[in-house]
Amino acid sequence: MISRPPRPRERGIPEATVARLPVYLRALQSLQDRGTLTVSSEDLASAAGVNSAKLRKDLSHLGSYGTRGVGYEVQYLVYQISRELGLTQDWAVAIVGIGNLGRALANYGGFGTRGFRIAALLDADPEMVGQSVASLDVRHIDNLEDVVRSKGVSIGVITTPAASAQGVATRFVEAGVSSILNFAPVVLNVPDGVDVRKVDLSIELQILAFHAQRRADGDGRAAERAGLELT
Amino acid sequence: MISRPPRPRERGIPEATVARLPVYLRALQSLQDRGTLTVSSEDLASAAGVNSAKLRKDLSHLGSYGTRGVGYEVQYLVYQISRELGLTQDWAVAIVGIGNLGRALANYGGFGTRGFRIAALLDADPEMVGQSVASLDVRHIDNLEDVVRSKGVSIGVITTPAASAQGVATRFVEAGVSSILNFAPVVLNVPDGVDVRKVDLSIELQILAFHAQRRADGDGRAAERAGLELT
DNA sequence: TGCTGTGAAACTCTTCACAGCG
DNA sequence: CGCTGTGAAGAGTTTCACAGCA
The missing domain is CATH 3.40.50.720 (NAD(P)-binding Rossmann-like Domain)
Structure with missing residues (x-):
């Protein structure tokens, strides 16, 4: 598991993961600008607005780039994601x-x-x-x-x-x-x-309108329940 | 279970469906402009770029607005989708x-x-x-x-x-x-x-780049297989 | 000990295939 | 007979929970 080159990875990263890689990349670049060297899945996930299990599973599709007990090296992960997304060429x-x-x-x-x-x-x-x-x-x-x-x-x-x-x-x-x-x-x-x-x-506006309307509808019947939504 | 009016529907249209309703709406409006009165799920689906089973299932979440053997009345469906999306208010x-x-x-x-x-x-x-x-x-x-x-x-x-x-x-x-x-x-x-x-x-560009790169990678090894992708 | 990497469970979405209505 | 509406199967995605490495 050591002497292998960076590893192009098996082929077959889920679409849902691909769609999130750019978000992780941006969060990482911003950490990099701030001089941060390593980051845990928990922190990176919250910067990217996803939950940490999802982030770890996403990154696991690229390879094992983290260190247990520590987290991910920001610089290295930026490079790996960039490469995976094809951003190392222009x-x-x-x-x-x-x-x-x-x-x-x-x-x-x-x-x-x-x-x-x-x-x-x-x-x-x-x-x-x-x-x-x-x-x-x-x-x-x-x-x-x-x-x-x-x-x-x-x-x-x-x-x-x-x-x-x-x-x-x-x-x-x-x-x-x-x-x-x-x-x-x-x-x-x-x-x-x-x-x-x-x-x-x-289309994006229409989707917002749909949810806004649904919230408004609910208000009529459940105004005082003030957002409890357990079911 | 019978005497109910058109039925605002139980609440709970899947997100994936909501995201497609605006696309259907646009396709329907364009049919309407052309004076089309009714449309089959097959035709509407192809105008919207989805498959017909998906379209029928999506519409079934709004209610039973089609006529078997005939299709959907364009005008009526435009209204129903608009209402569902909250576009009847501004x-x-x-x-x-x-x-x-x-x-x-x-x-x-x-x-x-x-x-x-x-x-x-x-x-x-x-x-x-x-x-x-x-x-x-x-x-x-x-x-x-x-x-x-x-x-x-x-x-x-x-x-x-x-x-x-x-x-x-x-x-x-x-x-x-x-x-x-x-x-x-x-x-x-x-x-x-x-x-x-x-x-x-x-982000959209980055996702495109990912797929473009993957296509290019594949070309090296599988150029002559000309797009066969059975696995 | 603290965190990643990952099986397995739960959930969501898509597609198939056909019963049944107009 | 043609087309909708939908159960059921299948595929993809998220979340949980924990084994195991640094």
């Missing part, structure tokens, strides 16, 4: 649709604290083309294929209006991009093997 | 942090096609205060409590830098807001009974 990202949201993303400095590089900004509006946003010239969307090839773009971000999103996605896919982050409120159709993640602002 | 939303992202949200017209009203924009920067964004005057954050009270804000949106987010959240909570949508990359600490949802752009 990914070229193209953003299509330079409205307020596209601009917000382009300017979002610490893009996950390294690992990502905005390689191009594209828009369909001639007014927009040529403008400089976050030190990049906005180019016309007709250049999408060129840009993907020449800059080695592997992640496409779509911040266009809903009506244009599917077209852009298709062009990304045909140009060879197989990771897409979609902010447009539509379901994208892509071939197998292409990974689409969706961020939808209005 | 929710006053305050946005704190009027940078690019805050502006993008403020201008995001069809905020879930009704149900939400942007009631106030707040910022800490004196330069920003007084400017008009999306037909609203940006006010100074010192007015947060006033605004929450006077406009009846029940959902707070945080688009500030990370360092300010916790402070804003605390003020929201103390002012009586118990639903928060957080875009700042920090874990917020709030008392029980307050519902926080997080949208994190860089």
